[in-house]
Amino acid sequence: MLPINGADRSRDLPLRADAVVIGGGIVGVSAAYQLAMTGLQNVVVVERKQxxxxxxxxxxxxxxxxxxxxxxxxxxxxxxxxxxxWEDRVGFGSPGFEPIGFLQIVAPEDEPKLRANVAVQQAAGVETWVVDRQDLRDIEPLLRTDDAAVAAFEPNAGYADPNATLYGFAEAAAAHGARIFTHTPALSVVLEGGRVVGVETVSGTIETERVLIAAGSWANNLLAPLGIDLGLQPVRTQVAIFRWPAAVDPRRGHRVIIDAVNHSWLRPEGRNATLIGAERSVGDIDPDNLDEGISPKAIATARDVLAARLPVFHDATMRGGWAGTYMRSPDGHPIIDRAPEIEGLWLMTGDSGTSFKTAPAIGICLAEWMTEGCPRLMDLTPFRASRFTDGEPWLDATAYGDDRVLTVSR
Ligand SMILES: Cc1cc2nc3c(=O)[nH]c(=O)nc-3n(C[C@H](O)[C@H](O)[C@H](O)COP(=O)(O)OP(=O)(O)OC[C@H]3O[C@@H](n4cnc5c(N)ncnc54)[C@H](O)[C@@H]3O)c2cc1C
Incomplete structure (x- = not known):
């Protein structure tokens, strides 16, 4: 069972912490684990709900x-x-990672960009290569291929169980001394003379010199009182689940696919269904009043788009769906930075719907930065907050389609 303090929070909340992480999502909990691993004795996570x-x-x-x-x-x-x-690096729980292979499908006119991207990935050490139409049919026999000349294949990629990954990090963090308080909203970051001195929560104030805001779609509530406006927008997005029709072999299933032609992503869900996201996110919603259901229109779009890539799904049975929210930055890339002009404050925000997969490394970088003065694992300069005020938003020359910021991709 997870050692999480939710019920009796007023008794347990410490008066002082070496670091406070605001937000019990994958980023906050991954960072808390890594902070605890650095030897900080008293790391606290506060989460407004569960x-x-x-x-x-x-x-x-x-x-x-x-x-x-x-x-x-x-x-x-x-x-x-x-x-x-995971077993060696985290050692608690399991992320439920399924490395079933990934295909990036693009329109024929994007072939040069795909080839350029794959070359960069190979140079970085990623096992990936470009496949032609015949290879594609061998790798994924269910696929419609007449509208795609080439694709990128990544055999070791796949998908994980997001909640199991989160619980694994939480358990590991707690085992290394971190304390996690659910149902404990942070009300504000307390400053004195331009430095962080604490976090005010509904259950009292925790004195600390280091704070990480990893508050997802709610970050603006904490940033605005500090005078930080990064142009962040909470957005809503819907996903649907379809039962595999009889023509899908359950022993084989299908690969993970991002389809830049039909603006969708899909992957197996459980042992006999497919999860698909096919909708462009709707911006500037109120995350406190999120409608978590899926609309009939989104279901119809999802089925059409799924069948456009995997035709056997043309009359597949819909089995469920949901809506979630994430925080979009103005250029669609995350912001991972020390807060400008506030000593002791770090931010990971504007995840833009892509930061589950990167959260394990983000946690390492943030823990290094918060304890050693800079991230050592890799250079995070491209993720700096100042790119917007400097008039240098992050645009990828080799992103697919015309709409380089909002293309559906996970
Ligand atoms: C439908 C959907 C599909 C996605 N698919 C993918 C994918 O396939 N691959 C991928 O890499 N990414 C994907 N993403 C994006 C990914 O899930 C997010 O980027 C990632 O989960 C962000 O994690 P986070 O910890 O930054 O934020 P969150 O998970 O949003 O966590 C923030 C937490 O902070 C808490 N909080 C907020 N304010 C306060 C406060 N004042 N006090 C205390 N707690 C507070 C919130 O309650 C919340 O639990 C998807 C997102 C959605 C919605």
Missing amino acids: LGAGATGKSGALVRCHYANPPETLLTLHSLRIFTE
Whole structure:
């Protein structure tokens, strides 16, 4: 059972902590684990509801290194090692990682971009290569291929169980001394003379010199009072589950696919169903009043788009679905940084719907930064918050389609 303090929080909440993490999603809990591993004695996580109450609990949890830029490829590559070596690297629970192979499908006109991206990924150490139409049919016999000349294949990629991954990190963090308080909203980060001195919560104030805000779609509530406006927008997105029709061999299933032609991503869900996300996210919602259900229109779109890539699903039975929220940054890339001009404050925000897979490495980088003064695992400069105020938003020249920021991809 997870050692999480939710019920009797006023008695347990410490008066002082070496570090406070705000947010019990995958980023907050991964960072708390890594902070505890550095030897900090008193790491505290405060979560406003239950663990996984934000994007993490609803995530598709695709884990693939195929990006149109080196920094996110590298973050995923480092994370992939943690997913695959979980027993040695985390040692508690299981992420439920299924390395069943991943295909990135693009329109024929995007072939040069795909080839360029795969070359960058190979140079970074990712096992991946370009496949032609015949290879595609061998790798994934259910696939419609007449509208795609080539694809990228990543045999070691796959998907995980987002909640199991979160619980594994939480258990590991607690085993190394971190304390996790659910149903404990942080009300504000307390400053004195431009430095962090504490976190005010509903159950009292915790004195601390180090705070990480990993509050997902709710980050603006904490950032605005500090005068930080990063142009972040909480968005809502829907996913649906379809039962495999009889034509799908349950012993074989299918691969994980991101389909840039039909703007969708899909992967197996359980032993006989497919989870698909096919909708462009709807922006600027109120995450406190999120409608967690799926609309008939989204179900119809999901079925059409699924059948457009895997035709055997043309009249598949819908088995469920949900809506989740994540936080979008203005350029669709995460912000991982020390807060400008506030000593002792770090941010991981604007995940833009892609930060489940990278969270294990983000946790390592943040823990290094918060305890040693800089991230050692890799350079996080591209993720800096100042890129917006400097007029240098992060645009990938080799992203697919015309709409380089909002393309559906996980
Ligand atoms: C439908 C869907 C599918 C996705 N699919 C993928 C995918 O396939 N692959 C991938 O890599 N990514 C995917 N993502 C994105 C991924 O899930 C997120 O990027 C990731 O979960 C973000 O984690 P987080 O910890 O930053 O935020 P969250 O999981 O949102 O966690 C933030 C937490 O902070 C808490 N909180 C907020 N304010 C406070 C406060 N004041 N005090 C205390 N606690 C607070 C919230 O309750 C929440 O639990 C998907 C997202 C969605 C919604």
